[in-house]
Amino acid sequence: MRISVIGCGYLGAVHAACMAELGHDVVGIDVDAAKVADLAAGRSPFFEPGLDDLLGSRHGRLRFTTDIAAAADARVHFIAVGTPQQAGSDAADLRYVDAAVHSLLPHIGPGHLVVGKSTVPVGTAARLAAIVEQTGAELAWNPEFLREGFAVSDTLTPDRFVYGVRPGDSIATELLDEVYATPLASGIPRIVTDFATAELVKVSANAFLATKISFINAIAEIAEVTGADVTTLADAIGHDTRIGRRFLNAGVGFGGGCLPKDIRAFRARARELGLESLTFLEEVDQINLRRRQRVVDLVDANLGGLTDRRVAVLGLAFKPESDDVRDSPALDVAGRLVAAGALVRATDPEAIETARRVHPELDYRPELDDAIAEADALVVVTEWRQYRELDPVTIAQRTPARLIVDGRNCLDPQRWRDAGFTYVGLGRP
Ligand SMILES: NC(=O)c1ccc[n+]([C@@H]2O[C@H](COP(=O)([O-])OP(=O)(O)OC[C@H]3O[C@@H](n4cnc5c(N)ncnc54)[C@H](O)[C@@H]3O)[C@@H](O)[C@H]2O)c1
Numbered sequence: 546m547r548i549s550v551i552g553c554g555y556l557g558a559v560h561a562a563c564m565a566e567l568g569h570d571v572v573g574i575d576v577d578a579a580k581v582a583d584l585a586a587g588r589s590p591f592f593e594p595g596l597d598d599l600l601g602s603r604h605g606r607l608r609f610t611t612d613i614a615a616a617a618d619a620r621v622h623f624i625a626v627g628t629p630q631q632a633g634s635d636a637a638d639l640r641y642v643d644a645a646v647h648s649l650l651p652h653i654g655p656g657h658l659v660v661g662k663s664t665v666p667v668g669t670a671a672r673l674a675a676i677v678e679q680t681g682a683e684l685a686w687n688p689e690f691l692r693e694g695f696a697v698s699d700t701l702t703p704d705r706f707v708y709g710v711r712p713g714d715s716i717a718t719e720l721l722d723e724v725y726a727t728p729l730a731s732g733i734p735r736i737v738t739d740f741a742t743a744e745l746v747k748v749s750a751n752a753f754l755a756t757k758i759s760f761i762n763a764i765a766e767i768a769e770v771t772g773a774d775v776t777t778l779a780d781a782i783g784h785d786t787r788i789g790r791r792f793l794n795a796g797v798g799f800g801g802g803c804l805p806k807d808i809r810a811f812r813a814r815a816r817e818l819g820l821e822s823l824t825f826l827e828e829v830d831q832i833n834l835r836r837r838q839r840v841v842d843l844v845d846a847n848l849g850g851l852t853d854r855r856v857a858v859l860g861l862a863f864k865p866e867s868d869d870v871r872d873s874p875a876l877d878v879a880g881r882l883v884a885a886g887a888l889v890r891a892t893d894p895e896a897i898e899t900a901r902r903v904h905p906e907l908d909y910r911p912e913l914d915d916a917i918a919e920a921d922a923l924v925v926v927t928e929w930r931q932y933r934e935l936d937p938v939t940i941a942q943r944t945p946a947r948l949i950v951d952g953r954n955c956l957d958p959q960r961w962r963d964a965g966f967t968y969v970g971l972g973r974p
């Protein structure tokens with residue numbers, strides 16, 4: 546199948562490379578010339594495990610360009626552009642999706658299928674279908690559930706495929722089945738439904754995950770005033786298969802380019818639809834944001850003030866195995882510490898360059914030893930393996946700090962205490 550992918554960011558670049566891996570002939574198209582140059586040279590413009598290998602090995606079937614006219618040769622066109630939060634509002638900014646679809650119109654016609662993968666508010670697909678159908682082409686919505694850090698395997702072997710299609714005589718299901726024939730053959734479930742359900746599946750999946758994290762972080766708040774241990778509690782309730790242990794890790798909370806903006810867009814869309822009383826996701830958002838200040842308050846309380854105190858912040862990415870700092874709790878904590886008067890040195894195995902683009906004023910130290918060398922406190926805010934596996938005895942020789950605040954509850958309190966540190970977790974005694 547000849548495929549175009551419009552938008553080659555965290556989602557689209559991986560999708561394009563994986564479609565080539567499945568044997569399709571793929572052109573990735575993006576308005577960002579620097580990104581296209583990297584991708585065309587076989588280099589990932591961002592850190593995503595496994596992507597460089599795919600880009601390097603699929604040259605014959607995979608190319609990248611800024612020229613939208615290259616889409617004319619393809620039959621299936623995936624829309625993978627961003628849908629960020631609008632400035633000054635909770636709603637999703639749909640201008641990139643609208644621009645991408647409009648740019649495709651001169652190059653598509655009968656027999657072509659435009660497939661939305663971006664996360665959009667319910668109602669978007671029906672609106673865009675009316676525009677696409679004027680060319681004789683069709684539209685489907687096929688939301689994406691990949692996680693950064695696991696994007697390649699999540700794309701090649703997702704938990705499920707969801708197709709939102711027009712009811713009746715449509716080529717969409719047939720064409721998508723052809724695109725995904727290899728993974729479908731291994732028995733991955735596929736749900737074919739209408740546009741609105743497909744759009745809502747995506748946002749409700751993210752809303753559920755966000756709610757699960759804020760639920761456990763709300764319990765962490767209660768644990769903190771009662772002396773209970775939220776990690777033991779999560780293990781205990783997680784044994785109930787109706788609840789499950791995954792996404793019950795209390796800490797500094799969720800960030801990234803998806804969960805925060807998607808729950809806000811959900812709420813904004815509900816409001817537009819007259820569902821004013823559907824407010825629970827506001828609480829989910831508030832619980833989540835409170836945890837960031839909580840980390841700062843814990844450093845403050847344990848150091849007896851922050852002014853001119855030296856704090857090493859370990860982690861900048863919103864999660865490990867990613868260089869993404871969009872709405873990153875880690876980067877936010879670093880900024881809050883600086884605002885409170887602390888002298889912060891921040892480090893991360895992959896995200897220093899992306900962090901520098903949004904916060905050039907921070908003091909970045911690529912080497913961990915350099916970040917911790919003169920510190921009064923260490924704060925772990927992204928649970929990279931490199932930090933989870935730190936040896937407290939060795940660290941004690943490399944830093945004068947004797948306070949460690951574990952914003953991800955990813956360290957063994959006893960080992961750090963045995964090495965002479967005051968260990969402070971979130972929701973842990
Ligand atoms: N990042 C993820 O893990 C993930 C997972 C599932 C769904 N999504 C959704 O996928 C969408 C894309 O997210 P992302 O993280 O890849 O964003 P991103 O910002 O990394 O990438 C978007 C890309 O689209 C390009 N672009 C913008 N307008 C364009 C146009 N008119 N024509 C061609 N290219 C254009 C940008 O230059 C950019 O490279 C969002 O709706 C997001 O919610 C993301």
Ligand SMILES: O=c1ccn([C@@H]2O[C@H](COP(=O)(O)OP(=O)(O)O[C@H]3O[C@H](CO)[C@@H](O)[C@H](O)[C@H]3O)[C@@H](O)[C@H]2O)c(=O)[nH]1
Binds near residue numbers: 792
């Ligand atoms: O128990 C947990 C699990 C996660 N997180 C945090 O939650 C955020 C999101 O993590 P994760 O969901 O793994 O990352 P994303 O790559 O943003 O993926 C989410 O957002 C994507 C974009 O919509 C979806 O495709 C994925 O299915 C959905 O998991 C990160 O900051 C994590 O640190 C926690 O705080 N506690």
